[in-house]
Amino acid sequence: MSTISQYLTEDHEHCDALFAEAENAVARGDWTTAASGFRRFEDDTLRHFEREEEILFPTFESRTGMTGGPTFVMRQEHGQMREVLAAMSGALERHDSGAYLGQSETLLMLMRQHNLKEEQILYPMCDRALADQADALVDRMEKPRP
Amino acid sequence: MSAGAGLAYDQAPSLGLPLAYFLTAPAFLFLAALAGLATLPDWLDSRWSPAALALTHLLTLGFLGMVMVGALLQMLPVLLGRPVPAVRGVARAGWLGLGLGTPLLGLGLGRGEPVLLLAAMIVLLAGLAPILIGAAWVLARARGQSWVAWPMRQAWLALLITLGLGGLLAGGLAGRWAVGDPASLTDLHAAWGLGGWVLILVIGVAYQVVPMLQLTPAYPTWLSRWLTWWLLAGLAAYSLAQVQDDDAFAPAAMAGVVMVALAALAFALATLRVQQRRRRKLADVTLDFWRLGMASLIFCALALPLLERLPEPARISIGIVFLLGFVASVAKGMLYKIVPFLAWFHLQAQTGARAGTIPNMKEMITDRFARRNFRMHLAAVLLLAPAPFLAAPLAVPGLLCLAAAALLLGRNLFSARRLFLAHGGRL
Numbered sequence: 001m002s003t004i005s006q007y008l009t010e011d012h013e014h015c016d017a018l019f020a021e022a023e024n025a026v027a028r029g030d031w032t033t034a035a036s037g038f039r040r041f042e043d044d045t046l047r048h049f050e051r052e053e054e055i056l057f058p059t060f061e062s063r064t065g066m067t068g069g070p071t072f073v074m075r076q077e078h079g080q081m082r083e084v085l086a087a088m089s090g091a092l093e094r095h096d097s098g099a100y101l102g103q104s105e106t107l108l109m110l111m112r113q114h115n116l117k118e119e120q121i122l123y124p125m126c127d128r129a130l131a132d133q134a135d136a137l138v139d140r141m142e143k144p145r146p
Numbered sequence: 147m148s149a150g151a152g153l154a155y156d157q158a159p160s161l162g163l164p165l166a167y168f169l170t171a172p173a174f175l176f177l178a179a180l181a182g183l184a185t186l187p188d189w190l191d192s193r194w195s196p197a198a199l200a201l202t203h204l205l206t207l208g209f210l211g212m213v214m215v216g217a218l219l220q221m222l223p224v225l226l227g228r229p230v231p232a233v234r235g236v237a238r239a240g241w242l243g244l245g246l247g248t249p250l251l252g253l254g255l256g257r258g259e260p261v262l263l264l265a266a267m268i269v270l271l272a273g274l275a276p277i278l279i280g281a282a283w284v285l286a287r288a289r290g291q292s293w294v295a296w297p298m299r300q301a302w303l304a305l306l307i308t309l310g311l312g313g314l315l316a317g318g319l320a321g322r323w324a325v326g327d328p329a330s331l332t333d334l335h336a337a338w339g340l341g342g343w344v345l346i347l348v349i350g351v352a353y354q355v356v357p358m359l360q361l362t363p364a365y366p367t368w369l370s371r372w373l374t375w376w377l378l379a380g381l382a383a384y385s386l387a388q389v390q391d392d393d394a395f396a397p398a399a400m401a402g403v404v405m406v407a408l409a410a411l412a413f414a415l416a417t418l419r420v421q422q423r424r425r426r427k428l429a430d431v432t433l434d435f436w437r438l439g440m441a442s443l444i445f446c447a448l449a450l451p452l453l454e455r456l457p458e459p460a461r462i463s464i465g466i467v468f469l470l471g472f473v474a475s476v477a478k479g480m481l482y483k484i485v486p487f488l489a490w491f492h493l494q495a496q497t498g499a500r501a502g503t504i505p506n507m508k509e510m511i512t513d514r515f516a517r518r519n520f521r522m523h524l525a526a527v528l529l530l531a532p533a534p535f536l537a538a539p540l541a542v543p544g545l546l547c548l549a550a551a552a553l554l555l556g557r558n559l560f561s562a563r564r565l566f567l568a569h570g571g572r573l
Binding site for chain 1: 224225226227294354358359361425426427428483487490491494495500501502506507508509
């Protein structure tokens with residue numbers, strides 16, 4: 001696996017782990033752990049979206065000229081996931097475990113089919129198109145936010 | 147087509163196409179339960195009885211065929227980045243072919259009616275040919291994801307062999323041509339259908355959906371890379387030995403059977419193992435369906451090498467455990483994730499509604515009703531597995547549970563469709 005795929009796939013796995021921790025805490029009724037767990041999950045997931053939307057996708061689009069294709073769909077699905085994250089956050093504040101678990105079930109499916117498409121199709125395309133600047137791109141994505 | 151064509155938005159088929167398949171599937175389960183009641187005690191006596199053949203095809207082509215073809219239409223673009231070409235026409239042809247051809251085949255087999263068998267063969271082959279060609283087009287062009295594509299290609303090949311042998315046998319039964327050794331060909335048809343198409347496809351799909359649904363670790367790489375090749379080699383060894391019509395090849399046939407059994411066992415154990423290590427600890431009806439499915443598959447894999455030596459009721463019982471305990475459980479478990487998700491996904495994409503204002507997945511189909519279906523299904527499997535050993539009337543409660551479980555599944559899937567439409571979704 002080359003660098004871009006590897007880096008972002010590991011980031012997916014990291015977010016999956018945080019997702020499960022928060023959801024397991026909600027299922028136990030441990031709202032304190034759930035709240036801190038959810039915040040970490042939400043922060044890191046949004047950060048992952050930013051890495052893609054602000055760094056990877058624009059570079060890919062300008063190199064290949066493809067703006068209406070795969071990156072367009074991925075941005076659209078990021079939008080859907082932001083929606084569900086907001087609904088989960090609301091459920092968490094209300095301590096409504098039914099609503100949280102219904103939304104988290106939805107997010108999990110959305111997230112995993114999205115990740116599958118990225119990992120199996122889009123990232124390999126990026127690896128091929130951006131091989132010459134892979135290291136620099138990963139460095140930029142890794143840099144802390146200003 | 148350029149590599150960049152992957153992931154275009156219009157690649158996801160509209161909800162109506164896979165949903166037509168998913169909503170029709172429970173009807174075949176229900177039909178199988180009714181046909182089982184109507185033909186008691188015939189199918190309890192012999193697995194090659196007309197009634198048993200009819201029931202088997204209602205379950206494999208009718209129920210499982212509907213679920214698997216519907217799921218493939220949806221999953222091929224996601225997994226391989228390309229849609230099936232002319233998906234609308236292909237999907238409709240396949241749905242009509244399975245939907246009309248399967249009852250015709252059931253009736254034709256059940257009554258031994260040549261005209262019905264011939265009609266069934268033509269309708270099924272005409273309906274499924276576009277799907278086979280469309281899938282071949284996608285699978286031939288899949289690049290870079292070989293471990294995803296190979297099990298699908300192998301399942302495709304097994305389906306082709308199964309349909310070819312099935313057509314040959316149906317034509318023979320209908321008196322259109324002479325079939326040399328129908329008993330041996332029937333064994334091959336069953337082996338490629340159940341051990342090839344069904345098992346390889348379930349394995350290939352499981353590699354993707356098991357980690358996806360329960361946040362489990364991935365299957366071990368060596369397993370996902372080689373298992374289905376091993377299975378295919380076992381089927382090939384069995385088939386080649388079987389067509390020799392010479393007892394000297396019996397050990398080779400047995401070796402093939404043992405290879406298939408070992409593959410099934412390895413897959414079931416690996417699935418239970420990765421599920422054991424899942425990150426997500428919530429109770430989940432899909433997980434329960436899959437565990438029942440894997441337990442059933444282990445039972446069948448252990449019994450398979452003994453099949454020829456077991457008495458007939460035991461063979462029928464193993465068939466019931468395979469078709470209902472393994473295949474139907476796994477298919478139902480998938481439906482309970484795919485249908486509510488697709489209903490939510492298309493509804494949100496079409497209406498742009500805020501996530502909190504449309505039904506989430508667990509509202510599209512509630513856990514309470516899904517679990518009720520699981521319990522009824524479990525009861526059907528537990529009651530029907532020993533039925534071939536018992537007096538015929540004792541099969542009735544199991545068949546009634548099967549019918550009830552089919553109705554519950556239909557009710558639950560239609561509930562997702564109803565909510566989708568009620569919130570402004572368009573099919």
